[in-house]
């Protein structure tokens with residue numbers, strides 16, 4: 112028998128889940144139409160009325176939303192309730208200067224934390240566990256989401272946030288952490304640091320890790336499991352739909368169960384928008400069925416995935432998604448932070464540079480390296496090293512402020528970055544994550 116947080120719903124029959132979805136979608140569409148003028152306009156343009164949505168199958172009639180809509184409607188345009196009913200904002204990168212801001216009522220926080228609690232219990236968590244959360248706390252959803260889930264399960268929670276690896280290890284060892292929550296690359300780094308300090312995998316009390324927010328391979332899973340002596344579980348989510356816990360892995364480790372009672376999932380052809388049959392590879396689209404603060408309908412994630420309804424030995428009935436197999440846009444995830452080339456371009460132009468640049472990503476000792484080669488214009492060019500260094504420091508700071516992480520800037524001579532005859536090759540990713 113599995114370890115469930117909400118067994119009845121997690122193992123409900125397909126018919127029961129459909130019944131819940133049918134009921135919720137009718138209510139949610141009506142609510143959004145009446146409360147979100149931005150989406151009402153899109154529906155009116157498509158000629159769809161709330162009364163056209165009689166069951167979940169009718170969802171195909173609704174218009175899509177994307178990050179572009181979020182930018183256009185920034186900051187309040189997609190709010191689904193009076194702002195005074197909201198208790199929290201979380202945020203992630205937008206495609207340019209404007210970030211995505213998502214609003215939560217207390218009800219939304221409860222749903223979100225319950226989803227994270229399901230993930231923790233699927234990884235074997237109980238109220239006897241010590242759960243070390245080293246996802247970032249703050250605007251990023253990772254820390255707050257797993258923190259809330261850990262409380263709901265009744266684990267003793269260590270709200271470490273990210274970074275300061277020596278302190279992470281000291282707490283982990285002294286306070287007998289049993290569950291580790293962080294990005295997979297940070298888990299790998301912790302494993303490596305433990306070994307450097309002379310610890311063997313059996314010296315720690317960890318039994319499970321809940322890792323997500325960035326792509327990671329099956330090989331990486333094996334290596335983390337070995338170095339920490341744990342079972343490593345994947346977890347998926349995005350700020351727009353709530354945060355971590357939209358989907359999570361169970362002990363079978365063959366994909367992530369999507370919390371279908373809260374989030375309806377479709378897979379579409381990213382080029383045509385056509386809904387694809389189950390089992391086909393395409394872009395994930397989520398509809399939040401019962402969120403109040405930021406109730407997005409048919410939100411295009413740009414994550415490429417495959418869904419499967421194969422029976423799972425854990426007893427859960429919710430559909431499973433593969434790990435994201437890529438993106439249908441150019442978003443990069445660097446040290447767990449989402450970065451768009453368009454943000455980098457915006458900084459360069461703001462700072463007076465030309466948009467001739469190249470991004471190089473690599474992974475050294477399980478940590479992402481992030482280099483940007485930027486061409487100087489002839490007027491900027493100087494043969495004084497101090498001038499160049501001053502510019503590099505300034506540009507690094509401007510990038511850090513826009514992106515939330517600092518790249519290593521390399522200023523190069525005018526015309527030294529190869530021009531391309533077709534699409535410019537702006538990004539070289541040597542990490543091989545998919």
Ligand code: DLL
Nearest residue numbers: 203253323324325326346347348349350354355435
């Ligand atoms: O990364 C939420 C999260 C926090 C998930 C902690 C898991 C753990 P965002 O910053 O909005 O939210 O980024 C969302 O990250 O569209 C995917 O492209 C990527 N992503 C999230 N989880 C995974 C995963 C959080 N398990 C974007 N594997 C998503 C691969 C992931 N990519």
